[in-house]
Amino acid sequence: MCSTEENEHSAPSRRTLLGAVTASALAATSLIGASQASAATSADTSGTDLSLVLLGTNAGPPPLADRYGISSALVVNGRTYVVDCGRGAVTQYMRAGLSLPSLTGIFLTHLHADHIVDYYAFPSLAAGASGAQGFRTPVSVYGPGSAGIASTVTGAPGTLPGTVEMTKLAGQAYAASPTFFMTEHAGIDPATLLDVHDVLPPAATGASATDTAPAMQPFAVMEDDNVKVTAVLVPHGAVYPAYAYRFDTDHGSVVFSGDTAPSANVITLARGADVLVHEAVYPAGLAGLGLPQALIDHILATHTDVAKLGGIAAEAGVGTLVATHLGPGDPAAVSDATWRRLLRDSAKSGGYGGRVLLGADLMRLPVQRRG
Numbered sequence: 531m532c533s534t535e536e537n538e539h540s541a542p543s544r545r546t547l548l549g550a551v552t553a554s555a556l557a558a559t560s561l562i563g564a565s566q567a568s569a570a571t572s573a574d575t576s577g578t579d580l581s582l583v584l585l586g587t588n589a590g591p592p593p594l595a596d597r598y599g600i601s602s603a604l605v606v607n608g609r610t611y612v613v614d615c616g617r618g619a620v621t622q623y624m625r626a627g628l629s630l631p632s633l634t635g636i637f638l639t640h641l642h643a644d645h646i647v648d649y650y651a652f653p654s655l656a657a658g659a660s661g662a663q664g665f666r667t668p669v670s671v672y673g674p675g676s677a678g679i680a681s682t683v684t685g686a687p688g689t690l691p692g693t694v695e696m697t698k699l700a701g702q703a704y705a706a707s708p709t710f711f712m713t714e715h716a717g718i719d720p721a722t723l724l725d726v727h728d729v730l731p732p733a734a735t736g737a738s739a740t741d742t743a744p745a746m747q748p749f750a751v752m753e754d755d756n757v758k759v760t761a762v763l764v765p766h767g768a769v770y771p772a773y774a775y776r777f778d779t780d781h782g783s784v785v786f787s788g789d790t791a792p793s794a795n796v797i798t799l800a801r802g803a804d805v806l807v808h809e810a811v812y813p814a815g816l817a818g819l820g821l822p823q824a825l826i827d828h829i830l831a832t833h834t835d836v837a838k839l840g841g842i843a844a845e846a847g848v849g850t851l852v853a854t855h856l857g858p859g860d861p862a863a864v865s866d867a868t869w870r871r872l873l874r875d876s877a878k879s880g881g882y883g884g885r886v887l888l889g890a891d892l893m894r895l896p897v898q899r900r901g
Contacts, residue, residue, distance in 0.1 A: 580781035580897045581605045585622035587889040589857030591644045597859040598622050598891050599644055606756040606779050609634040613786045619648035626892055630656055631666035638673030638693060639788030640772035650700040653720035657708050668725045672751055674771040675728035677739045692728040731763055742770040748799050762799045764790035767832035774799050782897040792834050800846035804897055809855035810836040815864040836872045840880025849900055854889035
């Protein structure tokens with residue numbers, strides 16, 4: 531499905547696209563902060579059919595003590611789908627009460643280090659486990675195909691790998707551990723735990739490494755008994771392909787923007803969704819970090835100013851807006867109180883009347899249909 535054209539947001543039969551975060555799980559106000567977010571509990575015993583769990587909410591590669599790397603989990607009927615695997619994703623997955631046997635799919639929005647650094651940790655660690663500590667079945671992985679351009683990294687000649695080749699190379703790099711384990715009958719080959727797919731846009735879009743996110747309609751990525759996933763390309767500087775993903779279920783719909791500058795493609799993908807999980811950057815916060823101006827300019831050109839989130843959510847007509855991938859993510863640079871004020875101002879200026887939430891590590895949001 532990954533490269534076929536399909537302009538449908540609708541999930542399989544019986545699915546309704548309108549939904550909302552249940553009021554009982556959230557504060558009565560339209561905006562809550564990190565300290566007010568409900569703590570994540572075990573996905574298998576939560577009693578909800580669809581839950582969003584923010585595993586990590588930090589933007590960028592520099593590690594922080596107060597926020598983990600960007601990663602989210604969507605739990606549908608007790609099965610877990612992870613979107614991006616930033617620093618600490620495996621640790622946060624376990625802290626959230628999610629079980630490895632429930633892991634069904636991993637989706638990578640793009641191949642920047644801060645979105646993939648913990649990706650291969652999932653199969654590497656699960657390969658040395660079993661039963662309740664391991665994978666139940668091979669996990670389906672969907673991520674960008676090759677950009678089709680040459681690597682400029684020393685010791686890594688040739689064309690940049692996509693997700694399939696990257697996974698193969700990671701398996702080679704970490705081959706010693708499973709080899710030793712299997713020699714002593716204490717593990718399995720990590721490669722047997724994954725079913726990996728390169729996601730490439732439909733050829734008709736004309737997209738390429740020099741035209742990374744032309745206007746397009748969503749295309750199908752995968753579908754199983756729990757969820758239908760569609761995607762669009764998003765503009766993120768030189769990165770290609772970079773995707774936003776939409777998950778449609780019987781219980782509601784959730785969209786992840788990935789890393790992106792403001793994009794009409796995201797609005798198209800998110801139209802009428804229950805929840806839009808969107809990245810956010812605060813320009814004034816960046817200015818206080820002592821970064822070179824050229825780097826600040828690059829960040830602002832390839833990400834979305836928090837001031838624009840309200841307008842994006844309003845145009846897409848989503849029920850709930852969740853800000854994540856916060857830059858700067860360090861509370862010493864931008865406090866949660868400041869982020870909350872910025873989001874309130876953005877909603878007001880953008881004419882957005884839905885619920886607005888500041889993302890926090892391990893925040894859990896039960897989701898259900900509106901109407």
